[in-house]
Amino acid sequence: MSEINFEITKKQKAFMDSIAFETLFGGAAGGGKSYGQLLDAFLYAMKYQKSKQIIFRRTFPDLEKSLIRVSLEKYPRNVATYNDSKHVWKFKNGSIFDFGYIDNEKDVYQYQSAEYDVIRFDELTHFTEYMYLYMISRCRGANPYPKGIKSTTNPGGIGHGWVKERFIDVGAPNVIHKCQLTEENKTVSTRIFIPSLLQDNKFLLQSDPDYINRLDNLPKKEREALKYGDWDIFDGKFFTEFKRDVHVIEPFKIPNDWHKYFVMDYGLDMLAGYWIAVDFNKNAYVYREVYQPNLLVSQARDLIKNKTEEDIYMYLAPPDMWNRHKETGKSTADIFAEGGIYLYKTNNDRVQGWKQVKEWLKVYKDEQGCDTAKLKIFNTCSNLIRCIPQLVHDDKNYEDVATEPHEITHAPDALRGFCVYWTQEPIFVPENKELPFELQTDEPDQEVWW
Numbered sequence: 001m002s003e004i005n006f007e008i009t010k011k012q013k014a015f016m017d018s019i020a021f022e023t024l025f026g027g028a029a030g031g032g033k034s035y036g037q038l039l040d041a042f043l044y045a046m047k048y049q050k051s052k053q054i055i056f057r058r059t060f061p062d063l064e065k066s067l068i069r070v071s072l073e074k075y076p077r078n079v080a081t082y083n084d085s086k087h088v089w090k091f092k093n094g095s096i097f098d099f100g101y102i103d104n105e106k107d108v109y110q111y112q113s114a115e116y117d118v119i120r121f122d123e124l125t126h127f128t129e130y131m132y133l134y135m136i137s138r139c140r141g142a143n144p145y146p147k148g149i150k151s152t153t154n155p156g157g158i159g160h161g162w163v164k165e166r167f168i169d170v171g172a173p174n175v176i177h178k179c180q181l182t183e184e185n186k187t188v189s190t191r192i193f194i195p196s197l198l199q200d201n202k203f204l205l206q207s208d209p210d211y212i213n214r215l216d217n218l219p220k221k222e223r224e225a226l227k228y229g230d231w232d233i234f235d236g237k238f239f240t241e242f243k244r245d246v247h248v249i250e251p252f253k254i255p256n257d258w259h260k261y262f263v264m265d266y267g268l269d270m271l272a273g274y275w276i277a278v279d280f281n282k283n284a285y286v287y288r289e290v291y292q293p294n295l296l297v298s299q300a301r302d303l304i305k306n307k308t309e310e311d312i313y314m315y316l317a318p319p320d321m322w323n324r325h326k327e328t329g330k331s332t333a334d335i336f337a338e339g340g341i342y343l344y345k346t347n348n349d350r351v352q353g354w355k356q357v358k359e360w361l362k363v364y365k366d367e368q369g370c371d372t373a374k375l376k377i378f379n380t381c382s383n384l385i386r387c388i389p390q391l392v393h394d395d396k397n398y399e400d401v402a403t404e405p406h407e408i409t410h411a412p413d414a415l416r417g418f419c420v421y422w423t424q425e426p427i428f429v430p431e432n433k434e435l436p437f438e439l440q441t442d443e444p445d446q447e448v449w450w
Ligand SMILES: Nc1ncnc2c1ncn2[C@@H]1O[C@H](COP(=O)(O)OP(=O)(O)OP(=O)(O)O)[C@@H](O)[C@H]1O
Pocket: 007, 008, 009, 012, 028, 029, 030, 031, 032, 033, 034, 035, 036, 153, 154, 196, 201, 203, 204
């Protein structure tokens, strides 16, 4: 085997070492993502003889200008040769590395009978979800080699939404998450998102130190995407104050003497409920989530009870929970009360409520000069984190949130109930552990684990 000398960044190493079935290395421009792909493909081909890999760009000119050109510069010819007409690197050990493109969805059928050990996408957000999922079915082989789909991308592009949902919204970055392969296919897949920043790539920073400043000339949306790798870019975004690195935090053990609230938005289409703890400085931490459709009121109530071991200071719910159902004469609040959960009515003034959510999310500097906010969300509350940045202004009332697509409104609606509650009530921060009314249980010092 011939020697090849290279140095890699920490993030490139993480990308190469990933053992997840689906890996996304994504973010700001120039972080070394495409270079990482080519190097990883080369090393894989050398390590696993007769292995098969392919890398996609959306169009052939894109491939030619980027990946093919760089591979021709970097790959040593004594171990592999490039076939220009077939766009494939053939290695002396029998491995192959194809360059492919999928211009439109029908193009995937060209790969109907193909098999690859590793399938790679560069600029994944240029592809549709269908193209990606179809190609997953081509990742197989009768050998023990590690199989996987390895992708690199910047935020933005036609696939921004599904890529974000698939890799960013599933939980914390740099951690492998077990997920269902698709909504219909229950096979478990593993996914990891490795964020990439230009600052990770010392090679580019050294050779072209002004590159980072040139990104300032881009329009705001592109700049946020390419300079900071911001996945929450979205025209008309309602909660512009929401910043994943400020508001989303690693879970920690909530002290027993902080007050805990439960707040929900309930309908047959979705129960979205949140457990929120408030510390002595009036900071709130959303620490647990329930997000489940098709539950009858009593089932929703029992699920909430089962998930609650700690003392809850107050269960908050919107006023429509007090509407009586014609058939039974009972309200949702009555049915909750029958099971020992006494709901407290919040206010349904949407505009006031959203203003309060904005107050809670507002980013300010802490004593160390770092960005912080009054409300933080544990990274385990994935639906709330997914939905807040997707909300947009209502066309007719700028101060309200659009109610479509409906699915993304449940979690923020629940949070709004908590935030608006604080405008109805004098802010109460516990000085002792006594709970105010009958919700008090016999075990106030119970340990709480998440
Ligand atoms: N490990 C490395 N060693 C030497 N040069 C590197 C290395 N990684 C990246 N580079 C160089 O840094 C520059 C940017 O890398 P690359 O094109 O891979 O970034 P990218 O993240 O794909 O950028 P974009 O977001 O624009 O697609 C290129 O000139 C590349 O050759």
